[in-house]
Amino acid sequence: MNSPTDPSATTVPTPPLPLERAVLLGVEGVMTVTLVRHGQQVPQSGPTYDAAASVDPPLSQLGRAQADAVAALLADDPVDAVACSPLLRAHDTARRIADRHGLEPSVHRDLREVETFRYLPDDVPADQPSEVVLAGIRERFLTRPGWDLYPWSERSAEFRHRVSSAIEGLIALHRGARHLVIVSHGGVMNGYLADVLGIGPDLFFLPAHTSVSRVRAGDGRRALDSLNDTRHLRPDHVTH
Known part of the structure; x- marks a missing residue:
């Protein structure tokens, strides 16, 4: 019979603390x-x-070397599904990740990047908006980062609603999965994570190419686990 101090004795897992359960x-x-x-x-x-x-x-x-590096990083993880934007740079990155797990990435149009000048009318002169206005928009973006600054563009609220709904929809459709990988764009990641964190700016961090950010999803809640991780990349391969 094992004594209470016997290291071979079976230990009962400690329930998570409220602080741990909160995240x-x-x-x-x-x-x-x-x-x-x-x-x-x-x-x-x-x-x-x-x-x-x-x-x-x-x-x-x-970019292909970066995609191979992030695919290698995730190769030993139990990935259940890979989803991506239809844009070539995202789809090719996702395919390299999915191949390591014998999966085919699912493509979702609503994961595409924010569309600046999406509603540009055909009759707008070629020199509009002017270089002066564009320079002013870029300067204002430094202190007020938001897509609404750009004329004829997808609105900030519209964009955030699109990408957050798409990602939450993927989470809902993969309920029961352990690990979902979503490959998209810097604006998409900012929009969704700003929604998770409840913050206002459309751009609050600049994700490096093939950087990894993780969110835990469960119990009707979301918790940020990591942001902009580039440890899988060589220092001279970190680009934005």
């Missing part, structure tokens, strides 16, 4: 939601800015 630690049925920003995209080149080419560029050579 969903030690609670049954909690899902890990891993938010991954896509790898670096092919940068714009040439003397003029091509707005169309900036919407859906593919991964750069470095």
Whole structure:
């Protein structure tokens, strides 16, 4: 018979403390939601800015290396599902993660990046908004980061509603899963995490390419676990 001091004696797990339960630690049925920003995209080149080419560029050579690094980081995790934006840079990053688990990433249009100048009318002159106005918007964004500053663009509330509903919908549809990975964009991650944290700015941090942020979801609540983790990347591979 084991004595109370016998190290081989079976120990009864200690119930989580209220402080731990408040952030969903030690609670049954909690899902890990891993938010991954896509790898670096092919940068714009040439003397003029091509707005169309900036919407859906593919991964750069470095971006592919970053995507492989985050895929390796998550390779040993029990990933149940991978979801992503339809944009090339997100889909290719998600595919590399999903391949390690024998999964196919599900593509969701509502995970796409915020669409600035989405409602630009056809009859607006090519020089509008002017360089003066754009420079002013960029300066104002430094102290008041919000998508509403940009004319003819997807509104901040509309965007946050879109991305938060999409991510919460994925959580609901994967109820019972242990680990859901969602690959999207910096604006999407800011919008959802700002909603989780109950804060106002549309951009409160700048996720590095293939950075990892984790949320615990369960018991009708959400708890932030980590933000902008880049430990899987070489220092010279950290880009924004």
